[in-house]
Structures are given as C-alpha cells and as structure tokens.
Amino acid sequence: VYPKKRARLLAVARRLFLKHGYDGTSMTRLAAAAKVAPNTLYWYFADKDALLVEVLNDTLLQVMPKYAEHASEPLEAQLLWLVDVLDEARQLVVTVHTREASSPPIAQWHAQFHAFLEAQFVAQIAARGVDAERARTLARMTTFVLEGLLGHPCTADDRTRIVTALVQVLATVR
Amino acid sequence: VYPKKRARLLAVARRLFLKHGYDGTSMTRLAAAAKVAPNTLYWYFADKDALLVEVLNDTLLQVMPKYAEHASEPLEAQLLWLVDVLDEARQLVVTVHTREASSPPIAQWHAQFHAFLEAQFVAQIAARGVDAERARTLARMTTFVLEGLLGHPCTADDRTRIVTALVQVLATVR
DNA sequence: ACCTGAACACCGTTCAAGT
DNA sequence: ACCTGAACACCGTTCAAGT
Numbered sequence: 001v002y003p004k005k006r007a008r009l010l011a012v013a014r015r016l017f018l019k020h021g022y023d024g025t026s027m028t029r030l031a032a033a034a035k036v037a038p039n040t041l042y043w044y045f046a047d048k049d050a051l052l053v054e055v056l057n058d059t060l061l062q063v064m065p066k067y068a069e070h071a072s073e074p075l076e077a078q079l080l081w082l083v084d085v086l087d088e089a090r091q092l093v094v095t096v097h098t099r100e101a102s103s104p105p106i107a108q109w110h111a112q113f114h115a116f117l118e119a120q121f122v123a124q125i126a127a128r129g130v131d132a133e134r135a136r137t138l139a140r141m142t143t144f145v146l147e148g149l150l151g152h153p154c155t156a157d158d159r160t161r162i163v164t165a166l167v168q169v170l171a172t173v174r
Numbered sequence: 175v176y177p178k179k180r181a182r183l184l185a186v187a188r189r190l191f192l193k194h195g196y197d198g199t200s201m202t203r204l205a206a207a208a209k210v211a212p213n214t215l216y217w218y219f220a221d222k223d224a225l226l227v228e229v230l231n232d233t234l235l236q237v238m239p240k241y242a243e244h245a246s247e248p249l250e251a252q253l254l255w256l257v258d259v260l261d262e263a264r265q266l267v268v269t270v271h272t273r274e275a276s277s278p279p280i281a282q283w284h285a286q287f288h289a290f291l292e293a294q295f296v297a298q299i300a301a302r303g304v305d306a307e308r309a310r311t312l313a314r315m316t317t318f319v320l321e322g323l324l325g326h327p328c329t330a331d332d333r334t335r336i337v338t339a340l341v342q343v344l345a346t347v348r
Numbered sequence: 349a350c351c352t353g354a355a356c357a358c359c360g361t362t363c364a365a366g367t
Numbered sequence: 368a369c370c371t372g373a374a375c376a377c378c379g380t381t382c383a384a385g386t
Contacts, residue, residue, distance in 0.1 A: 023276070028360085036371090037371050037372070039372090047361075048360065048361090094271050102197070144322025147322055148317065151321070158311075158314070161311045162315055175349085176349095201379060211352050212353095212380085213351080213380075216381080221380075353382105356379105358380105361374105362375075363372105363375090
C-alpha cells in the first residue's frame with residue numbers, strides 16, 4: 001500500500017461523504033473522482049464501512065487539537081463551538097447512527113466517540129462539585145442535547161438558548 | 175385501489191421495517207413477503223419513502239391513544255413510558271434521521287412529529303409556572319434527550335437516572 | 349383499475365488477469 | 368504488491384402488456 005495514495009483516497013472520500021452523504025457517494029463515483037478503478041478501493045480498504053471509520057478518525061484527529069484550545073473556556077462556549085464544528089460533519093453524524101445497526105465496527109467507533117465526549121464533560125461537571133455518578137448522568141444528557149442540536153434545524157438563537165439553559169442546569173442541579 | 179390490500183401491504187412493510195430496518199427491507203423482499211409482484215407496490219405507493227411515511231403515521235396512530243392514557247401521570251412517568259414505546263420503533267427513528275436529508279416528505283413528517291411532541295411538553299412545563307419561551311427551550315431539550323435515549327444503548331437504570339435528572343431540572347429551573 | 353414479468357440503470361463487491 | 372475491466376447479485380423503479 002502506498003501511504004500517500006491511501007491518504008489521497010481518504011481525502012476524496014471525506015470530501016464526497018460530507019458533500020453528498022454516505023449513501024449519496026457510491027464506490028464507483030468515489031473511484032472516478034479519485035481517478036482509479038472501482039476495485040482499487042478494495043485494495044486499500046476492506047469495504048465501504050471501513051472507509052467510513054477511517055474518515056471519521058481522520059476528521060476527529062483534525063478537530064481534536066483545535067478543541068484543546070477551547071478546553072479552558074467556560075463550558076457554554078465549548079459546547080457552542082463543538083456544535084458549530086460538528087455541524088459541518090452532520091452527514092457523518094447521522095450516517096454513524098444509521099450504519100451502526102448493521103456494522104459492528106461503526107457501532108464500536110460510535111461507542112468510543114461517546115465515551116470520549118462524555119469523559120470530557122464529566123470532568124468539567126465534576127469540577128463544579130457534583131458527585132461522580134451524577135456527573136456521568138448529566139454528561140450523558142449533555143451529549144444527547146448536543147446530538148439533538150446537530151440533527152435538527154435550529155436557528156442560531158435557539159441553539160444558544162438551549163445551550164445556555166443546559167449549562168445553567170448543570171450549574172444549578174447537584 | 176383496494177383499501178384492504180393497501181392496509182395489508184402497509185402492515186407487512188411495517189413488520190419488515192421494524193424487523194430488518196429500512197435499508198434491510200428491499201422492495202422485492204417486501205413484495206415477496208406480501209405475495210405480490212414488486213411493481214404492484216408502486217401502484218399503491220409513489221415510492222419507498224412514501225411507504226415509510228405511511229408506516230410512520232400508522233405507528234403514530236396506534237400509539238397516540240395509548241399515550242393519552244398516560245397524559246395525567248407525572249412527566250417523569252410519561253417520558254419513561256414514551257422511551258419504552260418508541261424503543262420498539264428504534265429502527266424507524268434512525269431511518270427518519272437519515273432519509274430526511276434526501277427526502278422532503280420525510281423531512282416534513284419529522285418536523286411535524288417534533289412539533290407535536292414539543293407542544294405536549296411545552297404544555298406540561300408551562301403548567302409549572304415557566305414562561306412560554308423558556309418552556310419551548312426546555313421542551314426542545316426534553317425531545318433531544320428522549321431521542322438520545324432511543325439512539326444509544328442504555329441500561330434501564332441509566333435511563334431512569336437520566337429522565338429523573340431531566341425532570342428535576344425542568345422543575346427547578348425557571 | 350389493478351397486476352404482472354421483464355427490463356433499466358445503478359449499487360457494493362469479487363474475480364481472473366495483467367504488471 | 369498493486370491495479371484493471373468485466374462480471375455478479377442485488378437494488379429501487381419503470382415499461383409494455385395483460386385482465
């Protein structure tokens with residue numbers, strides 16, 4: 001495997017998945033866009049889902065360093081930033097939810113991603129003097145609200161209102 | 175169109191969609207299960223998405239009367255009941271989220287469904303002395319948490335904890 | 349009006365063959 | 368090891384034809 005070519009194929013896949021969605025991006029189209037034969041993709045990736053998992057990891061690796069920059073900001077700002085960033089990857093978010101039913105690797109990736117996000121939130125919430133189990137529950141709620149914001153049309157105002165309400169809640173309840 | 179046959183086709187579609195998912199249920203398989211030619215389905219329904227919309231409405235019509243029975247219970251019990259019921263329709267829930275990107279009728283159905291649910295919640299929350307706009311925000315949060323619970327594996331305990339926390343929040347914040 | 353068998357263009361994936 | 372063109376089984380949908 002030529003790593004550079006592999007990276008190029010991934011980049012093309014990422015672009016097309018984001019632009020036309022997973023179902024809207026056929027392997028044939030993808031191959032054409034990358035100027036290779038369709039089956040060449042199968043030399044580099046086991047199947048379409050494996051390609052998706054790599055695209056997800058790729059995207060995450062690009063976002064995480066930037067997220068670190070916001071780690072010291074108040075939780076509200078962090079959440080709003082996260083929604084903005086993940087919003088660009090909307091297509092990927094819903095695809096993960098759909099595909100995880102039929103693809104164990106994607107289900108695994110999804111679980112791992114949630115664990116990561118929740119760990120982040122748990123730390124922040126626990127720092128406010130909430131006990132561990134409670135923090136886990138609230139972190140989960142936070143993740144769910146985040147996903148809800150991604151999956152549904154929302155004005156920027158609504159978005160801010162919801163995130164603000166959520167953060168108030170996290171600050172109040174214990 | 176024979177209404178009885180139409181109803182039978184819908185019932186078969188519903189069963190298969192719930193059992194094998196939308197993508198896992200091909201029109202050919204569906205037709206075979208209903209003992210008709212594949213294209214007969216297109217006499218009764220415009221396309222596969224139209225079939226899905228009807229299945230969704232069907233399911234909703236069966237659930238709503240039962241929901242009404244729980245309307246006087248405390249919000250917490252209502253939410254837990256809803257999660258249980260919608261959990262059986264999990265496959266449909268994720269399908270709606272995926273298909274709405276490419277199918278305007280499904281996007282419309284989804285918007286309408288959310289409006290319905292949120293109206294329900296707004297009423298209950300406003301009854302606790304929360305002002306209207308605030309109630310709308312919290313209702314949305316409630317819907318998002320509900321969807322999160324559906325889309326992610328959760329022990330019954332986790333589920334209860336999250337719903338309880340959410341309801342406490344709704345009671346506290348104003 | 350209602351239904352069919354056969355076809356269409358497409359999908360993800362694999363195979364036999366080439367370098 | 369890497370890549371190809373051609374094929375396979377399947378998909379949603381449509382067409383021409385039958386009753």
